[in-house]
Amino acid sequence: MSKNIQAIRGMNDILPEEAKLWSFLDAQVSRLFADYGYANIRLPLVEVTQLFNRSIGEVTDIVEREMYTFADRNGDSLTLRPEATAGIVRAAIEHNLLYDGPKKVWTGGPMFRYERPQKGRYRQFHQIDAEALGFAGPEVDAEQMVMLARLWKQLGIVDVELHINSIGDAPARAQHRVDLVKYFEAHFDELDEDARRRLHSNPLRTLDTKNPALQALVGAAPKLAHYLDESAREHFAGLQALLGAAGIAYTVNPRLVRGFDYYNRTVFEWVTTRLGSQATIAGGGRYDGLMEQLGGKAAPACGFAIGVERIVLLMQEYQFATPPRAADAYIVHAGDGTAKEAFRLAESLRDAGLAVLMHAGGGSFKAQMKRADASGARFAIIIGADELAAGEVSLKPLRESGNQLRASVQRAVQIIQRGA
Numbered sequence: 263m264s265k266n267i268q269a270i271r272g273m274n275d276i277l278p279e280e281a282k283l284w285s286f287l288d289a290q291v292s293r294l295f296a297d298y299g300y301a302n303i304r305l306p307l308v309e310v311t312q313l314f315n316r317s318i319g320e321v322t323d324i325v326e327r328e329m330y331t332f333a334d335r336n337g338d339s340l341t342l343r344p345e346a347t348a349g350i351v352r353a354a355i356e357h358n359l360l361y362d363g364p365k366k367v368w369t370g371g372p373m374f375r376y377e378r379p380q381k382g383r384y385r386q387f388h389q390i391d392a393e394a395l396g397f398a399g400p401e402v403d404a405e406q407m408v409m410l411a412r413l414w415k416q417l418g419i420v421d422v423e424l425h426i427n428s429i430g431d432a433p434a435r436a437q438h439r440v441d442l443v444k445y446f447e448a449h450f451d452e453l454d455e456d457a458r459r460r461l462h463s464n465p466l467r468t469l470d471t472k473n474p475a476l477q478a479l480v481g482a483a484p485k486l487a488h489y490l491d492e493s494a495r496e497h498f499a500g501l502q503a504l505l506g507a508a509g510i511a512y513t514v515n516p517r518l519v520r521g522f523d524y525y526n527r528t529v530f531e532w533v534t535t536r537l538g539s540q541a542t543i544a545g546g547g548r549y550d551g552l553m554e555q556l557g558g559k560a561a562p563a564c565g566f567a568i569g570v571e572r573i574v575l576l577m578q579e580y581q582f583a584t585p586p587r588a589a590d591a592y593i594v595h596a597g598d599g600t601a602k603e604a605f606r607l608a609e610s611l612r613d614a615g616l617a618v619l620m621h622a623g624g625g626s627f628k629a630q631m632k633r634a635d636a637s638g639a640r641f642a643i644i645i646g647a648d649e650l651a652a653g654e655v656s657l658k659p660l661r662e663s664g665n666q667l668r669a670s671v672q673r674a675v676q677i678i679q680r681g682a
Contacts, residue, residue, distance in 0.1 A: 272385030274424060275511075280574065284574060286584040287390075287570065287577070291568075295392060307343055308340050309341060310340060311341040313341075313349070314348055315344075316556060317523075318345070318523060328374070330374045344373055345389070345567065348552075350395075351563070360559075364561075369391050373389050382458065392406065394406065394564050395561060396630060397562060404510075407532075410544055411646070419576050423510065423517075427514060428490060428527050428529070429526075432526065434489040435486070437489055441484045442465045452479050456471070469486075480517065498623055500615070517529060518637065525547045526548070526549060529548075543568065591619070591678060592660075594627065595621060640660060643656070644666075649668070654672060
């Protein structure tokens, strides 16, 4: 016998019990982001590979080793999206979204990276991504961090910290890079394989290494903060003042960088102590040059992404329970013609705004009532031969005291709605 077909490693099924948490998170995000003026945008899963080469950077781990890239039948190089920011900026340029002023947008869905699967890190993973396009000041940077703090509060997540940093603008980073390369070259024998590989292509990433053996070396490396110009310093000071005014605690982490080349000035991460090595649950920052880099008119921008799987893991850690939505009624039917009437009745009750389950698959009256009770529904609506002949239903409370009664459909709806 052939082996059963299974899901691809690192690409997981989300079963109904866990999916309740995903649906609740989606609903919370949709409402919260709308309150802050973010409109939803939906993007393709597949983009031309060059979009990510030009935005993320050709010498990043994602582009070099992690993207799912393939040639289509026309020979064009396409890639399953590894992140959402580049696609949003591409869409903003293609559709001229900023023609009448700045825009705030958000999206969500699966992303793809070929990584070693582990808890909280998968090959198909999901992000919620928010981008503020056309906003120059630190106000929008701070607002995004505050918006996330509000989301954590709504989800009951408390073991989180905000880390921030400024990586300045291109001239400062260029000079810092020169000095950083010189520093690491002088300590070449102490570098690990990744740091040596990145030495001349992306040395900034070594500052964020998790290798314990490199911590002292990295700690003594030239600090990017010492290279910032006055404008970047003012921007970062303004951000900190706004976070302070909002009562948001934060840590300035001079070693915090992001894995994409397009960032400048503000970078930030929300981290937790509850998920081990997968500590970052949201991260982002400012990318003022990306619109122009991808062929559009220059415009500042700031955004972030939330790791959905990690948020759901936290919700499970805290034993978060989604607000229950039990069915209002379970329709039991027995006798000739009652199934057809039950089907019609179920739709009319749903038209009245009730959540209704209808028994299917036959069975005795006793078996159906057992199913009704197990369903969690508040009431059983019973249609037998007598009820059908009278144009009425029997209504039996399942979750509270009360006697079974006969009533018109309209009266039954009123009773159910009154207790909702």
